[in-house]
Amino acid sequence: MSAPGENLKINGERLWDSLMEMAKIGPGIAGGNNRQTVTDEDGEGRALFQKWCEAAGCSMGLDQMGNMFARREGSDPDALPVYVGSHLDTQPTGGKYDGVLGVLGGLEIIRSLNDLSIQTKHPIVVTNWTNEEGTRFAPAMLSSGVFAGIHTQDWAYDREDAEGKKFGDELQRIGWCGDEEVGARKMHAFFELHIEQGPILEAEGKDIGVVTHGQGLSWTEVTVTGKESHTGSTPMPMRKNAGLAMARILEKVEEIALSHAPHAVGAAGHIDVHPNSRNVIPGKAIFTVDFRSPDLAVIEDMEARLRTEAQAIVDAMGLSVAFEKVGGFDPVAFDENCVQAVRNAAERLGYSHQNLISGAGHDACWINRVAPTAMVMCPCVDGLSHNEAEEISPDWAAAGANVLFHAVVETAEIVS
Ligand code: HGY
Ligand code: MN
Ligand code: MN
DSSP states (O other): OOOOOOEEEEEEEHHHHHHHHHTTTTSSSSSSSEEEEEEEEHHHHHHHHHHHHHHHHOOEEBBOOOOOOOEOSSTTTTTTOOEEEEOOOOOOOOOOSHHHHEEEEEHHHHHHHHTOOOOBBEEEEEEEOOOOOOSSSSSSTTHHHHTTSSSOOOHOOOOOTTSOOOOOHHHHHHOOOOBBBBBBOOEEEEEEEEEOOSSSHHHOOOOOEEEEEEEEEEEEEEEOOBBBBBBSSOGGGGOOHHHHHHHHHHHHHHHHHHHHTTEEEEEEEEEEEEETTTTTEEEEEEEEEEEEEEEEHHHHHHHHHHHHHHHHHHHTTTTEEEEEEEEEOEEEEEOHHHHHHHHHHHHHHTTOEEEESSOOOOOOHHTTTTSSSEEEEEOOOGGGOTTTOOOOOOOHHHHHHHHHHHHHHHOOOOOO
16 A cells, blocks of 8 residues: 655645634634534534535535544445544633534545645545534544444434533534434544643643544433522521532542542533522532543442442432433543554654543544544643633644645555
């Protein structure tokens, strides 16, 4: 298989312009983005992506979870395509690059192949996976999860947001529910470019992360029930304060994660107290505990200790607690051949690089179940992400896209 020459590069300026153009859709309030899944803004971003893909000569497929597939033909139409992509949906206070760099980096590969009149044997398909973030509709990576056979489509359609709207209804409402059966597509390989969302590459002075593994994730929704009462006239010993119980449980979450230092992490990002009134003792607290580790046994230990410790806390306070596992996946080892294609590309192009375990979850973690998969990462400033101040440099974006370009083209096999 002929490897692409080291002077084969993408057009970094065009990629950067496209990133900035997409960032105008669903703007945040502090310079980032709020383009949450299956909102009208998501629909606008999809339309812009489709317009760009069609201008680059691609045909667009759309499945019943709204996953988008922009196809560039290869010399052998029967060869399984090489897929490349990520997600266009963002957190409510998201950055401009999380997910988007991987989708538009894939489009930039198509544009560059067109510029250079290069044909590959395998078709290349650029993908936008619906609802990677899992912030409006849990869990994260919902649609790549259906594609990989992890979730049923009916279960996914029934997921509800905080206003009780269903995922399937919202997908229909924005007009991006396709006809294709989800998961029917077969892949020769899948590659995803993503910002690191952590501090390691920048701290180590490396341009590229060769992602060998992804850490596992566990989301447990905890519901603590106490008793609403007056914050002024209820004597302290008589209170059944669900908010206080939650605070004590979250202290334990921190303790449990730190007991597995340095790799395990734990926190609650989603927290609701009811009735959330200034002068009512919370009668209910609902929060989602997010545990992660590269080691499955550690995740299982943290999940078990959460339940034991939380039960002991509420028992001592005369309250009650319920648990629901609302998301999770085991640690992931990516395909060695695909990982080597990423490493070869970084070396050929002369980029500093190191092996990396992904701290965040990605669609690639599920697609790795159904196709040979690997990821390319570039640094982000201060390792900051899921924050509107998320930032990368144009050089980092170009480096990541160039490595992605070479890994994809080497795997898709240049024929002319
Ligand atoms: O939660 C995650 O790791 C991803 O950013 N959705
Ligand atoms: Mn992401
Ligand atoms: Mn994210």
